[in-house]
Amino acid sequence: MASVKKVVERLSQVKGVVGSILVAKDGLVVASNLSVQVQDEIVAAMVSAVGSTAIKATEMMEQGELRNIIIEGNNGKLFLTDADVGYLGVLTSTEANMGLVRLELMEAAETLKKLTSGAG
Amino acid sequence: MPRHRFITPDEQKQLDSILRELLKNSDAKTAILLDHGGFLMSTQGFTEHIDPQTIAVLAAGAFSTTRELAKMIGEEEFTVMFHQGRRDHIHLSAVGKDALLVIIFENTTTIGMVRLFAREAAKKLASILRIINQRKSEAPMGNIKLQQ
Amino acid sequence: MSTVNFATREITCKIVYYGPGLSGKTTNLLFIHKKVPAKHRSDMVSLATDGDRTLFFDFLPLVTNAVKGFSTKFQLYTVPGQVFYNATRKLVLQGVDGIVFVSDSAWNRMNDNHESFVNMKENLSEYGLTIEDVPYVLQFNKRDLPDAAPVEYMNHLLNREKQRVPHFESIAIRGIGVFETLNAISRMVLVKLISELSQNKE
Numbered sequence: 001m002a003s004v005k006k007v008v009e010r011l012s013q014v015k016g017v018v019g020s021i022l023v024a025k026d027g028l029v030v031a032s033n034l035s036v037q038v039q040d041e042i043v044a045a046m047v048s049a050v051g052s053t054a055i056k057a058t059e060m061m062e063q064g065e066l067r068n069i070i071i072e073g074n075n076g077k078l079f080l081t082d083a084d085v086g087y088l089g090v091l092t093s094t095e096a097n098m099g100l101v102r103l104e105l106m107e108a109a110e111t112l113k114k115l116t117s118g119a120g
Numbered sequence: 121m122p123r124h125r126f127i128t129p130d131e132q133k134q135l136d137s138i139l140r141e142l143l144k145n146s147d148a149k150t151a152i153l154l155d156h157g158g159f160l161m162s163t164q165g166f167t168e169h170i171d172p173q174t175i176a177v178l179a180a181g182a183f184s185t186t187r188e189l190a191k192m193i194g195e196e197e198f199t200v201m202f203h204q205g206r207r208d209h210i211h212l213s214a215v216g217k218d219a220l221l222v223i224i225f226e227n228t229t230t231i232g233m234v235r236l237f238a239r240e241a242a243k244k245l246a247s248i249l250r251i252i253n254q255r256k257s258e259a260p261m262g263n264i265k266l267q268q
Numbered sequence: 269m270s271t272v273n274f275a276t277r278e279i280t281c282k283i284v285y286y287g288p289g290l291s292g293k294t295t296n297l298l299f300i301h302k303k304v305p306a307k308h309r310s311d312m313v314s315l316a317t318d319g320d321r322t323l324f325f326d327f328l329p330l331v332t333n334a335v336k337g338f339s340t341k342f343q344l345y346t347v348p349g350q351v352f353y354n355a356t357r358k359l360v361l362q363g364v365d366g367i368v369f370v371s372d373s374a375w376n377r378m379n380d381n382h383e384s385f386v387n388m389k390e391n392l393s394e395y396g397l398t399i400e401d402v403p404y405v406l407q408f409n410k411r412d413l414p415d416a417a418p419v420e421y422m423n424h425l426l427n428r429e430k431q432r433v434p435h436f437e438s439i440a441i442r443g444i445g446v447f448e449t450l451n452a453i454s455r456m457v458l459v460k461l462i463s464e465l466s467q468n469k470e
Binding site: 124125126127128129131132133155156157158159160161171173174177178181184185188 | 269270271272273274275276280282310311313315324325327329343355356359362363461464465
């Protein structure tokens with residue numbers, strides 16, 4: 001059986017992905033695989049802040065349930081999705097194939113939902 | 121709370137296996153199940169150089185203390201406590217109404233991961249403990265005699 | 269609350285040493301710890317202040333073969349004696365199966381003895397228990413004091429519930445009366461446990 005940690009780690013191996021993280025909705029790191037330059041806790045705090053704001057925003061603007069969040073910078077992107085137990089996110093370089101990354105992210109989120117269905 | 125508690129071999133097996141599953145999923149080192157009085161109900165994982173009974177008693181004491189603190193600020197209780205060390209950490213959480221789960225883990229995993237699976241384990245443990253605590257009369261006690 | 273585990277064949281009971289500050293509760297446990305062979309006991313845990321006064325509790329686990337086919341574990345606790353530690357004293361009483369009330373024989377401590385006994389009853393009532401529900405014995409400690417109060421007087425002061433209980437004279441610091449007290453309370457706890465269990469069977 002895949003473990004939560006492995007699912008998060010595997011995401012980092014997707015081409016163009018430089019790091020992955022699973023953050024509980026209150027901002028605690030559940031599992032992460034980030035490069036040393038970015039600190040887990042900082043990313044986690046940002047992810048949970050962005051996630052909760054985005055959920056509220058989609059709700060208030062009557063856009064239905066939140067599916068994904070993409071934040072684009074000059075050096076790459078942060079791609080986030082809701083995996084029930086928390087926000088699952090990947091950091092990518094500029095060369096990443098976003099279609100592929102999105103697919104892998106959604107699949108990982110589904111696996112996580114199954115793995116943690118008894119928790120949360 | 122009942123005056124006495126009986127744990128059958130089958131229930132003990134279930135409690136043990138929930139703790140083992142928790143350790144496997146969370147990558148934690150040791151899991152200890154105890155009641156609020158410090159009675160040990162199960163210990164799984166790495167126990168070399170540690171004394172689970174003493175840990176149980178101290179954890180129960182720590183939990184009682186924080187519960188009193190909680191009451192003083194108008195909270196019913198704090199359901200989770202976390203002690204952070206340099207290498208080893210302790211996650212202490214409530215299981216149902218009268219039990220506690222102590223999880224000892226290292227930096228190989230995260231507090232978030234431990235908390236995630238502690239919640240899952242707590243739900244399962246609580247449902248078994250409920251059965252144990254409701255038991256009154258069907259205990260097979262005929263063979264208990266005082267030694268002279 | 270005793271726990272009977274049929275998987276590990278273990279019975280666990282909790283015995284609390286109660287009494288006013290400096291009456292010798294910790295001294296009782298220290299002597300037991302010293303005399304019981306290591307294979308029948310674990311280390312003693314003391315949560316004490318710098319001044320050697322018990323802050324939260326002392327804890328000493330013992331293993332006996334008092335019950336056929338089971339290993340019987342007694343968990344001995346003391347409470348902090350000083351009046352202002354009542355919150356922790358109450359916590360230690362949670363799930364108690366038997367009590368040793370350790371009193372100080374000095375004349376000038378009689379008030380403290382009595383107050384502590386009343387306080388014990390109050391704290392038990394917080395758990396829905398009365399003194400009749402919990403087996404207990406009295407230990408009159410420090411019998412070697414020149415001004416020790418007569419045993420009759422201490423019984424008159426402390427042993428006046430509906431059910432009179434056994435009392436033991438002791439000099440805990442020299443170990444006198446310590447094991448007599450422990451044997452009596454552990455036996456009372458087990459007798460009560462077994463009788464309640466056989467009632468349940470019917």
